[in-house]
Amino acid sequence: MTRLSLLLVVFAALALVPLVVTSEFWLNVCVLTLFSALIGQAWNILGGYAGQFSFGHALFFGVGAYTVAALQVRLGVNPWIGLVLGGALGAAVAVAVGWLTFRYGLRGSYFALVTLAFAEVFRILANSIPWLGAGEGMMIKLAAGPGMLQFKNLANYYWLLLAMTLACFLAVWWLDRSRLGARMLAVRDNEDAAAAIGVDAFAVKLQAMALSGLFMGLAGVFYAQRYLYLDPGLAFGPTESVEALLVAIVGGIGSLFGPLLGAIVLHALSEAAQAALGGLPGANMVIYGTVLVLMVLFLPRGLASLFRQRPQPVEPPDA
Amino acid sequence: MLNLTILWPAILNGVTTGALYALIALGLTLIYGVLHIINFAHGALLMVGLYAVYFLFRFLGLDPYVSLLVVPPAMFVLGYALQRGIISRAAHGRDENILLVTLGLSIVIENLALMLFSSDTQTVDTAYGFATVDVLGAFIPVPKAVAFAGAVVSALALWLFMARTDLGRAIRAVAKERKGARLVGIDVEHVYAMSFGIGVGVLGIAACLLLPSYYVTPQVGHGFILIAFTIVVLGGMGSFVGALIGGIIIGVVEAIGGLMLGESLGQIGIFAIFILILLFRPQGLLGQRG
Numbered sequence: 001m002t003r004l005s006l007l008l009v010v011f012a013a014l015a016l017v018p019l020v021v022t023s024e025f026w027l028n029v030c031v032l033t034l035f036s037a038l039i040g041q042a043w044n045i046l047g048g049y050a051g052q053f054s055f056g057h058a059l060f061f062g063v064g065a066y067t068v069a070a071l072q073v074r075l076g077v078n079p080w081i082g083l084v085l086g087g088a089l090g091a092a093v094a095v096a097v098g099w100l101t102f103r104y105g106l107r108g109s110y111f112a113l114v115t116l117a118f119a120e121v122f123r124i125l126a127n128s129i130p131w132l133g134a135g136e137g138m139m140i141k142l143a144a145g146p147g148m149l150q151f152k153n154l155a156n157y158y159w160l161l162l163a164m165t166l167a168c169f170l171a172v173w174w175l176d177r178s179r180l181g182a183r184m185l186a187v188r189d190n191e192d193a194a195a196a197i198g199v200d201a202f203a204v205k206l207q208a209m210a211l212s213g214l215f216m217g218l219a220g221v222f223y224a225q226r227y228l229y230l231d232p233g234l235a236f237g238p239t240e241s242v243e244a245l246l247v248a249i250v251g252g253i254g255s256l257f258g259p260l261l262g263a264i265v266l267h268a269l270s271e272a273a274q275a276a277l278g279g280l281p282g283a284n285m286v287i288y289g290t291v292l293v294l295m296v297l298f299l300p301r302g303l304a305s306l307f308r309q310r311p312q313p314v315e316p317p318d319a
Numbered sequence: 320m321l322n323l324t325i326l327w328p329a330i331l332n333g334v335t336t337g338a339l340y341a342l343i344a345l346g347l348t349l350i351y352g353v354l355h356i357i358n359f360a361h362g363a364l365l366m367v368g369l370y371a372v373y374f375l376f377r378f379l380g381l382d383p384y385v386s387l388l389v390v391p392p393a394m395f396v397l398g399y400a401l402q403r404g405i406i407s408r409a410a411h412g413r414d415e416n417i418l419l420v421t422l423g424l425s426i427v428i429e430n431l432a433l434m435l436f437s438s439d440t441q442t443v444d445t446a447y448g449f450a451t452v453d454v455l456g457a458f459i460p461v462p463k464a465v466a467f468a469g470a471v472v473s474a475l476a477l478w479l480f481m482a483r484t485d486l487g488r489a490i491r492a493v494a495k496e497r498k499g500a501r502l503v504g505i506d507v508e509h510v511y512a513m514s515f516g517i518g519v520g521v522l523g524i525a526a527c528l529l530l531p532s533y534y535v536t537p538q539v540g541h542g543f544i545l546i547a548f549t550i551v552v553l554g555g556m557g558s559f560v561g562a563l564i565g566g567i568i569i570g571v572v573e574a575i576g577g578l579m580l581g582e583s584l585g586q587i588g589i590f591a592i593f594i595l596i597l598l599f600r601p602q603g604l605l606g607q608r609g
Contacts, residue, residue, distance in 0.1 A: 053415055055359075055422070104598050108414055109357040113548055114597050120545060121590045128584045242426065249419060282433030282537075289426030296409045296420045 003256060007173055010260070011166050018155035027154050031161060031226075033267040035219065038165040039240060040247025040259030041172060042215035047245065048253030049175060050208035051188025055112040056119030057244045059097070060090040060213040062235030064220025066126060069138045069230050074131060079149035083221045090217015091210045098209035102202050107191070116241075123236035137231030140224060149225045157226050164222060168215045172256050175211075184208055185254070216244070246288055250295050252302025261303050266291065328457035329574045335463040337570020338470035342525045343543055344550035344562045345474055346518035352557025353494040353514040356417040360401075361547060362540025363425035364519050366432060368394050368526030369535035376443045376530075383443060383530045384465070391523030398519025402512040425540070432537035442534045462531035469528045473521065474563050481559070490514050494557070546573075549593040568592075 014034070021027045039061065047053050067089045068082030101114050126132050144152045151157050175181035183204045186194035195201050224230055251262025269291065270284050277283045299305065343365060350358045371390050375381040381389070401424070409420040451458040481487040492500040493510045501507050533539075550569050554561025569589055576588035 053418060055418075100594075100598055106597060109418060110597060112418055113357065113552070114594065117545060117548075117590050117593050117597075121587065121594070124584065124587055124590070128587075242422075245419075245422075280434050281438070282430035285426055285430035286434065289423045289428075289430065292423030293405065293409070293420055293427065296416050296423065297405070300409075300411050300413075300416055 003176070004173055007169060007256070010257075011162065011169070014162060015159065018158050024154060027158065029267060029271060031154065031158050033263045034158070034161050034165055035222070036243055036247045036263035036266060037260045038161065038168055038222075039216060039219050039244040040251065040262055041165070041168045042212050042219065043244035044248040044251075044253055044255075044259050045172060045175070045215070046208045046212035048248055048255070048258070049172075049181060049184040049188065050205055051184075051191075052205060052208065053108070053112050053245070054115040054212075054241070055245070056115035056117070056241050057212075057216055058236050058238065058240040059115065059119040059122055060094050060216035061220040061223070061240045061244075062119070062122060062126070062232075063093045063213075064090040064217030065224040065230050065235050066132060066138075066220075067217070068221045069140055069224045070132060072140055073133075073138050078147070079221075079225060080147075083149065083218070086221035086224075087214045087217040090220065091214040094209040094213025094216070095206055098206045102205050119236050119238075119241060123232045126232035126236060133231070135232065137229060137234070140228040140230075142228060150228070157222075160225075161222055164215070164218050168218075169256065169260075171211060171215070176256060180204070180207060188254075242285075242288065246292055248302075250291060250302060252304025255302070255304035258302055258304040265303060324456075325578065326575075327455070329578045330571055331454055331457045331459055332463070333571035333574030334567055335459060335467040335570070336574065337567035338467045338563075339525060339529055339566075340543070340546055340550055340570055341563045341566025342470040342473055342521060342528070344547040344554070344566055345477060345559060346521035346525075347547050348551045348554065348557055348559065348562045349477070349521070350515055350518040351551060353490055354417075354511055356406075356414060356421070357548070358515075358518070359418065359421040359544070360425040360428065361518075361522070362542075362544030363428040364394070364398070364540075365522045365526060365543055366535065366537065366540040367397070367428060368523045369530055369533075369539060370432065370436065370441075371523075372526050372530045373441050373443060373535050382445065383527050387524065387527045390527055391520045394523030394526075395516040395520030397516075399512045399516035401519070402515035403508070406515070407508060407511060429537055429540065436537060438537055440534045440536050443530055445531050448531055460532055462528075466528040466532065469524065470566075471563075473524050474559065477517075477521065478559050486510075486513060545593070546589060549589055549596075552593060553596050 017030050018027060021030060039057070042060075043054065043057050046057075064086035067086040068079050071077035071082045071085065072079055097115065097118055101111060106114060127135050132138065140150075142150070144150045146156075149160075151160075175184065183194070183199045184207075186197075186199050187201045187204050191201050194204075220235070247259050247262040247266060249262070250266060251258030251260065266288065269287055273283055273287045295302065343361070347358060347361050350356065350361075368390055371393065372383050372386045375386050375389065376383060405424070406417060406420055410417050445462075447461045450461040452461055452464050453459075454464075481491060489500070489505050489510050490513065492503075492505060493507055493514075497507060500510070546569060550562055550565040553568065554563070554565030569592070572588045572592060573586070576584075576586070580587070
């Protein structure tokens with residue numbers, strides 16, 4: 001079976017989930033899992049393929065969410081337009097951040113720090129600007145109906161999210177076989193060598209930023225429409241940044257199915273922990289953090305590396 | 320318009336707070352300078368130190384300044400063990416892995432604290448908590464003046480240690496040339512762990528000096544971590560003097576920004592500096608391009 005047909009079969013099966021899962025609680029778990037897979041895959045494009053580890057991916061998520069919310073609440077713009085603009089602005093902010101940082105050759109730890117700082121700047125700005133609801137956040141008016149991108153039925157939200165996630169996974173499938181994807185991998189593995197054979201590393205990284213920011217922005221639009229409420233901490237705080245990175249790392253960075261695998265495993269763990277420990281505040285994050293440490297210690301190439309038949313790249317020797 | 324009677328206390332307040340920021344950043348810059356890694360768990364470890372000081376005060380009645388004899392050594396041991404037991408094992412030769420593992424540690428530590436201690440704000444009540452001293456017409460709380468003096472003394476001590484002791488020389492050798500240091504018989508893994516331990520031990524000193532004029536919550540590290548990164552970047556990664564100057568600059572910027580723009584927006588000044596420095600002078604004020 002080709003990777004594309006496998007991908008389509010998996011998503012066709014996922015599309016049937018709401019018909020089988022009738023419990024509102026479990027369907028919600030499925031929505032959360034799919035959401036993690038989406039933001040994990042968005043992170044994977046930049047982190048896994050282009051090799052730039054962002055610690056502040058919530059930035060693009062928050063931009064998408066605030067775009068659709070502010071357009072609706074302040075200007076009365078239809079959320080379908082907000083959906084397009086949210087994704088576009090997510091990509092635009094990502095390109096702007098990338099342009100500023102990559103131009104000065106910031107890599108590795110520096111890039112992680114800058115993304116974190118940008119997310120924090122946006123959080124403080126959102127917290128201080130009354131037009132964006134400041135600290136109180138923004139409430140989107142309840143008006144269920146497909147025209148307003150709001151649904152009474154959770155299953156419809158699930159399918160909306162599934163469509164976004166499929167688009168993101170298809171983009172990564174395409175990357176895997178395109179020249180752009182190959183260039184990203186070249187930049188990830190050795191930027192100087194890639195530049196030496198004529199790869200424009202700067203442009204490649206910006207394209208990775210744009211794609212990654214686009215899907216983070218769409219995820220933000222989904223979040224705003226699903227919960228109809230936003231505040232600066234929810235939008236730009238560390239939770240989504242950590243989740244996106246964790247899902248990709250656990251699943252296996254640089255792999256097509258890794259983020260889906262990572263999302264399923266993490267949510268299974270988190271549900272099991274909730275059942276065992278009750279709703280203790282912080283318990284969920286303790287598990288996430290522990291999983292992150294254990295993965296890096298014992299399986300640094302993620303769960304997907306367990307299934308991979310391709311020869312593994314040799315780890316660089318102690319420099 | 321702003322006049323000097325408002326500005327002077329703000330600057331003085333900024334300088335004293337900045338010295339403490341500098342102390343926190345010193346640990347970070349030591350770890351970065353030697354291991355070339357960014358310790359994302361730095362804020363979480365500061366929080367651990369603050370809780371240690373708080374619980375020693377609450378259950379044993381130990382004054383935070385007396386805790387200086389207990390908490391920093393304990394934090395040193397914790398840091399040494401973390402580096403040897405977890406961080407160095409997780410590296411697999413890649414810096415990204417160290418970033419990730421310290422991020423994971425910070426998430427675990429913070430949320431364990433949230434589970435165990437709840438998110439309530441805790442403070443210590445000391446006899447000198449509200450006493451003030453007069454500095455050229457501005458009144459400074461005694462704990463802040465002590466913290467300032469303590470931060471300066473600690474920075475000097477750390478500098479002397481690095482310059483004059485065998486271990487300090489070994490640390491500098493490893494920072495400069497890992498393989499060469501190994502060839503002349505330096506136990507590199509031990510030096511790494513010592514550096515990490517000292518960096519975390521310095522956090523213990525900062526915790527003892529900070530708590531009398533501050534508070535502790537499980538999230539308290541958040542506020543400090545980006546500030547500490549900013550100082551390290553501003554001062555030049557790995558530069559001690561740079562960290563001290565950077566800390567004071569940041570403290571003053573924050574105090575004056577807060578005065579003019581209000582508490583919330585005033586923080587923007589710090590991040591603006593952070594982003595500008597990273598973009599235009601990533602080697603820092605006193606660092607060398609490496």
